[in-house]
Amino acid sequence: MRRTRQHGMSNRHSSRNGRRNAGNGRSEAQPLVDQRGKQIQAFGSVVRMPIGLESKVCEQSARQLNILLADTITLRDMYKKHHWQVSGHTFYQLHLLFDKHAGEQDELVDEIAERIQLLGGIAVAMAHDVAEMTRIPRPPAGREEVPVQISRLLEAHELICKSCRKIAEEADEAGDDGTNDLAVSDVLRTNEMQAWFVAEHVVDTPLVRAK
Numbered sequence: 087m088r089r090t091r092q093h094g095m096s097n098r099h100s101s102r103n104g105r106r107n108a109g110n111g112r113s114e115a116q117p118l119v120d121q122r123g124k125q126i127q128a129f130g131s132v133v134r135m136p137i138g139l140e141s142k143v144c145e146q147s148a149r150q151l152n153i154l155l156a157d158t159i160t161l162r163d164m165y166k167k168h169h170w171q172v173s174g175h176t177f178y179q180l181h182l183l184f185d186k187h188a189g190e191q192d193e194l195v196d197e198i199a200e201r202i203q204l205l206g207g208i209a210v211a212m213a214h215d216v217a218e219m220t221r222i223p224r225p226p227a228g229r230e231e232v233p234v235q236i237s238r239l240l241e242a243h244e245l246i247c248k249s250c251r252k253i254a255e256e257a258d259e260a261g262d263d264g265t266n267d268l269a270v271s272d273v274l275r276t277n278e279m280q281a282w283f284v285a286e287h288v289v290d291t292p293l294v295r296a297k
């Protein structure tokens with residue numbers, strides 16, 4: 087107050103200035119940290135979006151896509167684990183291949199998650215929630231042999247491929263063409279292709295001398 091009087095400011099101006107400083111010397115430019123509040127949408131619920139689909143259809147697709155998302159996040163992370171931990175004669179090519187597949191799975195993660203959101207749902211995101219939802223068995227934290235790494239990847243791919251076909255079929259019946267297209271054109275096709283590239287590494291053919 088003493089300062090505003092010195093500059094000849096009106097009481098009205100003085101009070102606005104007082105709010106800016108909140109009476110505690112805090113500037114408007116001060117970042118407001120440590121904030122918490124209520125959730126604005128519960129996980130598992132669906133808000134109505136203007137895309138011409140009934141809420142029950144959006145809810146069904148979002149629920150199925152969330153499981154697919156959890157599996158895809160897990161497969162992406164398993165590819166990274168194997169990218170880092172791979173060993174042996176084929177280290178270099180598998181190191182590169184696993185990273186390429188991880189990158190492609192990461193793109194699918196974003197596509198699936200954003201479709202869940204545009205359907206009005208909430209995409210599962212954090213690792214502990216993903217771990218509870220995924221159907222892919224948890225690998226050990228330690229390092230495994232290459233054939234075991236590949237077996238785990240192929241099992242995950244097959245699980246996801248089956249899931250895609252089921253989601254696509256039910257989305258088609260429900261009239262959710264976008265989910266059908268995502269499940270087939272993006273997720274299924276990518277997983278089928280990756281399964282082929284990985285599976286050929288466990289065909290037991292001679293390297294030098296024919297049998």
Ligand SMILES: [Fe+2]
Nearest residue numbers: 169170181185
């Ligand atoms: Fe890397």
